[in-house]
Amino acid sequence: MINETYKAMLGGKSVIRTLSEYATARGKEIGYENVFDYSLGNPSVPCPPSFTKTVIDMYETAEPVVLHGYSPSLGLPGVRKVIADSLDRRFGMDYTLDHIFPTTGAAGALAHALRAVTEPGDEVITFAPYFPEYQPYVSGTGARLTVVPADTENFQINFDAFEQALNPGVTAVLINTPNNPSGAVYSAATLERLAGLLRDKQTEYGHDIFLISDEPYREIVFDGAEQPYPAKFYDNTLTCYSWSKSLSLPGERIGYVAVNPKATDAGLIVPMMGQISRGTGHNCPSSTMQLAVAKVIDETSDLSVYETNMNLLYDALTSIGFDVVRPGGTFYIFPRALEADANAFCMKAKDYDLILVPSDSFGVPGHFRMAYCVDTEKVKRSIPVLERFAHEVYGL
Amino acid sequence: MINETYKAMLGGKSVIRTLSEYATARGKEIGYENVFDYSLGNPSVPCPPSFTKTVIDMYETAEPVVLHGYSPSLGLPGVRKVIADSLDRRFGMDYTLDHIFPTTGAAGALAHALRAVTEPGDEVITFAPYFPEYQPYVSGTGARLTVVPADTENFQINFDAFEQALNPGVTAVLINTPNNPSGAVYSAATLERLAGLLRDKQTEYGHDIFLISDEPYREIVFDGAEQPYPAKFYDNTLTCYSWSKSLSLPGERIGYVAVNPKATDAGLIVPMMGQISRGTGHNCPSSTMQLAVAKVIDETSDLSVYETNMNLLYDALTSIGFDVVRPGGTFYIFPRALEADANAFCMKAKDYDLILVPSDSFGVPGHFRMAYCVDTEKVKRSIPVLERFAHEVYGL
Numbered sequence: 001m002i003n004e005t006y007k008a009m010l011g012g013k014s015v016i017r018t019l020s021e022y023a024t025a026r027g028k029e030i031g032y033e034n035v036f037d038y039s040l041g042n043p044s045v046p047c048p049p050s051f052t053k054t055v056i057d058m059y060e061t062a063e064p065v066v067l068h069g070y071s072p073s074l075g076l077p078g079v080r081k082v083i084a085d086s087l088d089r090r091f092g093m094d095y096t097l098d099h100i101f102p103t104t105g106a107a108g109a110l111a112h113a114l115r116a117v118t119e120p121g122d123e124v125i126t127f128a129p130y131f132p133e134y135q136p137y138v139s140g141t142g143a144r145l146t147v148v149p150a151d152t153e154n155f156q157i158n159f160d161a162f163e164q165a166l167n168p169g170v171t172a173v174l175i176n177t178p179n180n181p182s183g184a185v186y187s188a189a190t191l192e193r194l195a196g197l198l199r200d201k202q203t204e205y206g207h208d209i210f211l212i213s214d215e216p217y218r219e220i221v222f223d224g225a226e227q228p229y230p231a232k233f234y235d236n237t238l239t240c241y242s243w244s245k246s247l248s249l250p251g252e253r254i255g256y257v258a259v260n261p262k263a264t265d266a267g268l269i270v271p272m273m274g275q276i277s278r279g280t281g282h283n284c285p286s287s288t289m290q291l292a293v294a295k296v297i298d299e300t301s302d303l304s305v306y307e308t309n310m311n312l313l314y315d316a317l318t319s320i321g322f323d324v325v326r327p328g329g330t331f332y333i334f335p336r337a338l339e340a341d342a343n344a345f346c347m348k349a350k351d352y353d354l355i356l357v358p359s360d361s362f363g364v365p366g367h368f369r370m371a372y373c374v375d376t377e378k379v380k381r382s383i384p385v386l387e388r389f390a391h392e393v394y395g396l
Numbered sequence: 397m398i399n400e401t402y403k404a405m406l407g408g409k410s411v412i413r414t415l416s417e418y419a420t421a422r423g424k425e426i427g428y429e430n431v432f433d434y435s436l437g438n439p440s441v442p443c444p445p446s447f448t449k450t451v452i453d454m455y456e457t458a459e460p461v462v463l464h465g466y467s468p469s470l471g472l473p474g475v476r477k478v479i480a481d482s483l484d485r486r487f488g489m490d491y492t493l494d495h496i497f498p499t500t501g502a503a504g505a506l507a508h509a510l511r512a513v514t515e516p517g518d519e520v521i522t523f524a525p526y527f528p529e530y531q532p533y534v535s536g537t538g539a540r541l542t543v544v545p546a547d548t549e550n551f552q553i554n555f556d557a558f559e560q561a562l563n564p565g566v567t568a569v570l571i572n573t574p575n576n577p578s579g580a581v582y583s584a585a586t587l588e589r590l591a592g593l594l595r596d597k598q599t600e601y602g603h604d605i606f607l608i609s610d611e612p613y614r615e616i617v618f619d620g621a622e623q624p625y626p627a628k629f630y631d632n633t634l635t636c637y638s639w640s641k642s643l644s645l646p647g648e649r650i651g652y653v654a655v656n657p658k659a660t661d662a663g664l665i666v667p668m669m670g671q672i673s674r675g676t677g678h679n680c681p682s683s684t685m686q687l688a689v690a691k692v693i694d695e696t697s698d699l700s701v702y703e704t705n706m707n708l709l710y711d712a713l714t715s716i717g718f719d720v721v722r723p724g725g726t727f728y729i730f731p732r733a734l735e736a737d738a739n740a741f742c743m744k745a746k747d748y749d750l751i752l753v754p755s756d757s758f759g760v761p762g763h764f765r766m767a768y769c770v771d772t773e774k775v776k777r778s779i780p781v782l783e784r785f786a787h788e789v790y791g792l
Contacts (some may be wrong), residue, residue, distance in 0.1 A: 001567045001604045002661050002668075003515055009671040010664060046460035056455050064442035070646045104500060104649075104677065111677025119399055133674060140675020171397045208397045250466045251683030253500075265398050268406060272398075275405040278529060279536020280676040281500065281507025287647030289682065 014132065015361050016040060019346075023355045030353070036382040037355045038370035041180065041331065043248035045301045045373075051247055054295045058288060071287040073274045075102035075256075082294040083256055087239075090298075091229040094261045101270045104253040104285045106216045109240035110137045110174075111280060112273040113257050117210040117238065118143040118171050124212075125165055126174040127157055128363030129181050129334065131214075134174060143172070147363045155184035155325055155334070157194060166197075168205045173198065178217040178227055181362050181369035182334040183310070183327020185221055188228040195234035208236055208264050216242040216255070219300050221329035222307045235262035238269070243293050245331075248301045254289040306331040309372040309379045316383040321396045331373040334359070338394040340366050352389040354382065410528065411757050412436060415742075419751045426749070432778040433751045434766035437576065437727065439644035441697045441769075447643055450691045454684060467683040469670045471498035471652075478690040479652055483635075486694075487625040490657045497669045500649040500681045502612045505636035506533045506570075507676060508669040509653050513606040513634065514539040514567050520608075521561055522570040523553055524759030525577050525730065527610070530570060539568075543759045551580035551721055551730070553590060562593075564601045569594065574613040574623055577758050577765035578730040579706070579723020581617055584624040591630035598632075604660050607633045612651070615642040615696050617725035618703045631658035634665070639689050641727075644697045650685040702727040705768040705775045712779040717792045727769040730755065734790040736762050748785040750778065 016039055023037035058067055074080070080097035087093050103109040118124060120142025126134055128150040138145040148165050151158040175194075177186035186194075198209050213230040218241065221227050231237035242255035259269045277283055284290075310327055317324050317335050324335035337345035342358035346368055349356045359367035372379060390396040412435055419433035454463055470476070476493035483489050499505040514520060516538025522530055524546040534541040544561050547554040571590075573582035582590075594605050609626040614637065617623050627633035638651035655665045673679055680686075706723055713720045713731050720731035733741035738754035742764055745752045755763035768775060786792040 001513060001515065001518070001606075002664070003512055005515075006512060006668040006671050007661070007664060010667055040466075042461075042466050044461060047464055052455050052460065056452055059448050059452050059455075064448065065438075065440060065644060068443055068645045068647045070436075070438050105679065107679050108677040111675070116399055116402060117397060119397065119401075122397070136671075136674035137677065140677075210397075248461060249464045251464045253679060253682055265403070268398070268403060271406055272402040275402045275532075278532035279507070280678070281504040281533065281536075282677065283501065283503050283649060286649055286682050286685065 016357055019355050019357055022350070026353065033378070035353050035355065036378065036385060037374065038372060039355045039357055041371045041373060042250060043245055043301065043373050044375065045248055045303065045305055047248045048296060048299050048301055050299055051292060051296050055288065055292050058291060067288060069287065071284045071290060073277055073284055074270060075100070075284050076287065076290050079290040079294040082297050083258070086297045087258060091232055093229070093231065095258055096261070098267060098270060099259040099261055101257045101259070101273045102285050102290050103255050103257060104282060105244055105250070105255045106214060106240050106242035107133070107137070108253070108282055108285070109242065109255050109257045110212065110214060111140065112276050112282070113212045113238040113240055114138060114141045114143065114172065115276045116269050116272050117208070117212070122171040123167070123169040124172045124174055125162070125170055127162070129155070129179070129359065129367070130363050131176060131180050132361040138174070150364045152364065155179060155182035156186060156190045159193060159197070163197070166201055170209060171207065172210045172212055174212045174214065175230065176214040177230065178221060178329030180217065180330055181332045181357075181359070182325065183330045183332045184325070185225065185227055185328030186230070191228055191230055191233040198234060198236075210263070211237045212240060213237055214240045216245050217330040219246040220303050220306055220331060222310060222327070225328065227329065231258070231260045235260055236264060238263070246300045246303070247293065247296070252286070252289050254285050254293055305376060306373065308376055309374070312376070312379050312383070313370065313372055316386060320387055320390045322390075331371060333370050333372065334367050337366050337368050338390060338396070342366050342368055348393050349389055352385050354385060354389060412528075412753055415751050415753055418746070422749065429774070431749050431751065432774065432781060433770065434768060435751045435753055437767045437769060438646060439641055439697065439769050440771065441644055441699065441701055443644045444692060444695050444697055446695055447688060447692050451684065451688050454687060463684060463687075465683065467680045467686060469673055469680055470666060471496070471680050472683065472686050475686040475690040478693050479654070482693045483654060487628055489625070489627065491654055492657070494663060494666060495655040495657055497653045497655070497666045498681050498686050499651050499653060500678060501640055501646070501651045502610055502636050502638035503529070503533070504649070504678055504681070505638065505651045505653045506608065506610060507536065508672050508678070509608045509634040509636055510534060510537045510539065510568065511672045512665050512668050513604070513608070518567040519563070519565040520568045520570055521558070521566055523558070525551070525575070525755065525763070526759050527572060527576050528757040534570070546760045548760065551575060551578035552582060552586045555589060555593070559593070562597055566605060567603065568606045568608055570608045570610065571626065572610040573626065574617060574725030576613065576726055577728045577753075577755070578721065579726045579728045580721070581621065581623055581724030582626070587624055587626055587629040594630060594632075604632055606659070608636060609633055610636045612638040612641050613726040616699050616702055616727060618706060618723070621724065623725065627654070627656045631656055632660060634659070642696045642699070643689065643692070648682070648685050650681050650689055701772060702769065704772055705770070708772070708775050708779070709766065709768055712782060716783055716786045718786075727767060729766050729768065730763050733762050733764050734786060734792070738762050738764055744789050745785055748781050750781060750785060
């Protein structure tokens with residue numbers, strides 16, 4: 001019989017998807033170059049040529065039955081070792097291949113990490129603003145998501161609200177840094193304070209609290225800075241990664257979970273994720289993609305355009321009069337809307353062919369997200385339109 | 397906290413994997429060419445050169461940001477249409493793209509199909525012999541699997557036992573034809589009788605019973621025959637497919653669910669599977685793989701070696717004195733063991749470097765599976781070893 005739970009979910013359509021589809025349809029009317037589509041976080045720069053070359057080389061020279069053969073359900077050992085070694089080199093960790101579980105992107109990583117360290121009925125805490133898909137990721141495991149209100153001053157962590165929310169039912173905390181949608185990069189001070197608090201609460205509650213750190217934007221950090229590595233601060237950390245953004249491969253569904261070797265039962269968690277896979281139908285990501293990312297492990301796309309675009313938009317928005325926190329990374333900016341109702345604000349912007357995403361689904365009212373993974377030329381053309389919109393509608 | 401259910405699953409290791417790992421280790425001692433490894437169903441013939449060429453062409457000529465961009469969560473519409481058109485052409489169906497959901501192989505397909513048409517607590521019936529991973533696929537949804545004993549005469553369906561097992565708690569029936577491990581191809585008569593019985597029970601119970609048809613071996617059928625298409629016989633059918641075997645791409649994780657347009661709520665099931673994906677972290681298979689299989693939609697690898705191997709083994713086993721049903725397809729054969737305890741039989745065969753899989757995990761006692769997706773030359777060399785083993789140990 002048809003499952004009634006999933007049937008009932010059919011109404012819920014992502015605001016971002018709806019806006020993106022509107023932008024595409026509007027583009028067909030007036031030319032897509034005339035739609036200032038800031039809706040979707042789809043990378044706008046190509047993968048590095050070395051990635052393309054690597055895949056072509058494999059297809060031209062490898063034995064097809066080997067290249068396309070079954071990967072072990074825990075991933076290709078050689079690939080897992082390359083990932084571990086790279087993280088150890090970059091962040092001073094002690095991963096071995098036994099701590100690495102290749103996945104179908106960050107979605108696959110989060111699905112496995114959440115199931116590994118929660119039981120149905122457990123509470124998982126995340127911090128606003130947060131990626132809306134965290135709701136189905138968490139509810140799909142049988143756990144429930146509690147959202148701690150945002151620190152709207154700088155989009156680090158609202159620790160007062162977090163301390164109030166913590167209780168013995170919390171078994172995992174889910175963070176995303178650099179953050180979608182705010183662009184905030186959690187500082188070492190933030191991560192240190194978070195880790196200290198979690199350690200205290202583990203002792204107080206007498207059970208583990210795992211930190212699940214979602215890091216697909218790890219390599220997109222501005223001003224020459226770096227994202228401090230969260231697992232370095234807290235032993236019970238599962239790091240979830242995707243090459244979607246760093247190598248511009250969102251459609252290829254390739255990422256991993258890295259289990260901190262100092263975590264409780266660290267040696268069991270990857271094999272447990274193998275068992276979880278048997279029930280979700282995940283198995284493992286494409287064998288070719290595993291091999292290909294391993295061959296370009298420390299490379300990225302040319303990500304500089306995102307910083308160029310951020311600076312253009314930040315300066316323009318500030319000079320127009322928007323209240324906006326300067327992003328430290330990602331390809332998002334998250335200004336305060338010019339009226340309290342972010343949906344109304346974004347609807348009015350649509351009349352100017354400015355496609356902005358209202359903040360409510362990110363767990364924060366009164367803001368909007370711009371995904372500036374678009375051509376710089378279009379960003380420049382959008383600025384006078386933003387000015388005209390703010391002036392004509394809001395008198396700025 | 398560590399999930400205790402998945403932790404408890406860690407003991408359970410697949411017999412097939414264990415034997416395959418033994419064969420690999422033994423190969424390092426005596427040379428893999430001297431191990432008659434019939435353990436693993438990994439295709440032994442390369443993908444068609446047209447597939448390799450298609451992928452290289454895409455990597456050389458397509459815009460990387462388009463080629464590797466996000467696929468919609470329901471899959472690329474153009475790819476879904478190509479799949480629907482091919483099935484319509486081959487099997488006289490009326491699929492449109494709205495009935496096709498691309499997945500990460502048959503495992504992803506089954507995970508979504510099972511969730512779409514069962515509720516936690518429901519009963520799913522399958523028929524022995526069956527693929528052991530059906531247990532975690534079904535239990536992962538919250539439903540439970542009931543196994544109907546085999547028809548060991550010809551490995552069609554034991555309808556008497558099936559009728560006894562049917563009850564109002566059954567909401568789905570899971571079949572696999574051509575069958576792993578028996579090699580049986582369900583006949584039109586079998587599918588007609590199955591459909592009739594399910595229609596009667598739907599009326600009697602007053603609710604839908606879905607047929608989930610797992611068909612990765614659909615194109616490996618011998619003697620010039622074809623697998624009758626199960627969905628043609630029964631409206632409430634979800635067809636699960638993988639290109640793992642027909643294109644020899646098991647590591648690429650690419651397949652689909654096709655929803656019979658005549659099924660209850662046919663138009664809702666694919667969007668529901670999109671919702672299910674949000675909780676499992678599946679999202680969609682690799683965009684490149686979707687595009688690639690669509691470009692070679694009606695091609696297969698050269699599958700003829702499997703029929704050659706089957707004939708060699710069937711004739712040899714029969715002449716040695718084994719009791720064996722001749723496979724109609726797949727690359728498996730499933731003879732009766734020479735003693736009642738199939739595990740003991742396979743352990744003794746190991747002494748001859750014959751790696752055979754005992755039948756118990758397939759839900760049938762006293763048989764063994766040989767996966768003859770190996771070089772014909774090795775099959776030929778294994779025959780005198782089989783003869784010697786049967787003679788020396790069992791006096792045949």
